[in-house]
Amino acid sequence: MQPEVENLEQFDIIIVGTGPAGIFAALELVKSQKTNIRILMLESGSELSERVKKRNLSKSDIMQGWGGAGAFSDGKLTLTADIGGYLSNYVILNKLEDYISEVEETYIHFGASKERLVTGEGKKVDEIRKTALIYGITLIPYRLLHIGTDQCFNVLLAMYEYLVSTTKVSVYFDEIAKEILIDRSQVIGVRTNKGMYKSKFVVMATGRSGAAWARNESLRIGLELENNPVDIGVRVELPAEISSQLTDLLYEFKAKYYSPTFEQECRTFCVCPKGIVTQEIVHDPETGERWITVNGHSYSNAENETKNTNFALLVSSRFTEPFDDPLAYGRSISKLANLLTKGNVIIQRLADLRRGRRSNSDRIQRSAIEPTLKEAIPGDLSFVLPYRHLCSILEMIEVLDNIIPGVNSSNTLLYGVETKYYSSKIKVSKDLETTISGLYAIGDGAGVTRSLVQASISGIIAGRAINRNLT
Ligand SMILES: Cc1cc2nc3c(=O)[nH]c(=O)nc-3n(C[C@H](O)[C@H](O)[C@H](O)COP(=O)(O)OP(=O)(O)OC[C@H]3O[C@@H](n4cnc5c(N)ncnc54)[C@H](O)[C@@H]3O)c2cc1C
DSSP states (O other), X not given: OOOOOTTSEEOSEEEEOOSHHHHHHHHHHTTOSSTTOOEEEEOSSOOHHHHHHHHHTTOSXXXXXXXXXXXXXXXXXXXXXXXXXXXXXXXXXXXXXXXHHHHHHHHHHTTOOSTTEEOOOSHHHHHHHHHHHXXXXXXXXXXXXXXXXXXXXXXXXXXXXXXXXXXXXXXXXXXXXXXXXXXXXXXXXXXXXXXXXXXXXXXXXXXXTXXXXXXXHHHHHTOOEEOOOEEEEEEEEEEHHHHHXXXXXXXXXXXXXXXXXXXXXXXXXXXXXXXXXXXEEEXXXXXXXXXXXXXXXXXXXXGGXXXXXXXXXXXXXXOOSSOOOHHHHHHHHHHHHHHHTTSSOEEEEHHHHHHTOOOXXXXXXXSSSOOSOTTOEEOOGGGTSOXXXXXXXXXXXXXXXXXXXTTTSTTOEEEEEEEEEXXXXXXXXXXXXXXXXXXXXXXXXXXXXXXXXXXXXXXXXXXXXXXXXXX
């Protein structure tokens, strides 16, 4: 049945979600040749200043609101086509590299500093890469610009101020998209918790926090989905000096390894030199469900530096059939850690995990490393992580010791659970348009990206395609 949309507020384009993907789509769309274009951005979270207030009161999750997960992210722009998403399935390599440069320039234009740029090249890098290969580890060096959690805020604020100053863009906060409205295979608008809006173009850019909604809504309106893997693991914390050989050179080291027992893909992710381990409150805006996982940050300002470095160690699994809900799997494991800690995350010394005993505060205090996440509860990760994951993590830590001597020390701290559940991949064209005319699916929520840079690029691609169709 056709939804009643006759007397509703009319826009040219509606963007659902104001993370990097939605923001870059808007930045592209305001360049439209069409005069008096009206763009509506719908966001389930709050505006940036409100997010900061709530965050200081620990009342907010870090995934929702202007800037999305990007706002309080670590702000590491991974300037390579090799990692950060699946856009190489839609865009040829040369073009993807052009987009990467364009995104880098845009972040710099809005205030990102070029100070912390790492090229990922040089003789020393080649030497470490070779040593890693001897032990079966693939080390992927790449160009990286580190904005830092603190600067990210200012960059995103500048983007917001620019977009609203054009008068083409309206941003409605605390507005949760509930339904995509469709009439005969053409999108015609969006229904939210507060009202209905009409538009011939809708961009779904709901990120990881909106992944469950995007998946359910896609199934409801008949879009084709493909499962992405789910990555589950721990955050490893160690003294900064121990990994400084790698972090000074590459800032972030990406290492991939197939564990011997399960031949399971394991990788390091989101390295935070001299950073802090953080809690990540994940909130499903659709069901209101909340759960807590682990993450990490590092700051661009030396004053905020700590004595520790942390990184995620993740085990990647892909489900085929009959089970087809990797999000639910990741969520269940995270919730198990929350259950055992009464709503928190677990911390454990590597020595205790290896000896098959829990950590308690005494044992944590005996570690040479002072944990940066004070709220984590000492416990036993082996009650939470499946054997496949635990075994692969321990095997990877052991082999990593060959390129980061000391990481396999009994003092090393492990926090769990860190989960990266990439959304189901929605079937889209090269312009990231779904099989429903006028409906675009971009960013992490559409399962096509998993980083700031690629999410931003996906916004440019959709924005450019819509601009062509508008004129
Ligand atoms: C702590 C942390 C650190 C990170 N560090 C880095 C890093 O250093 N480098 C890097 O490349 N990546 C990093 N990431 C990942 C990066 O932030 C994401 O890849 C990126 O933000 C994805 O952009 P997006 O626009 O697709 O989605 P998001 O940034 O997740 O934005 C989606 C937005 O949609 C909104 N939304 C969801 N559902 C609805 C709905 N139904 N209605 C209305 N609005 C909705 C959400 O509130 C959110 O604001 C980090 C992530 C986290 C959590």
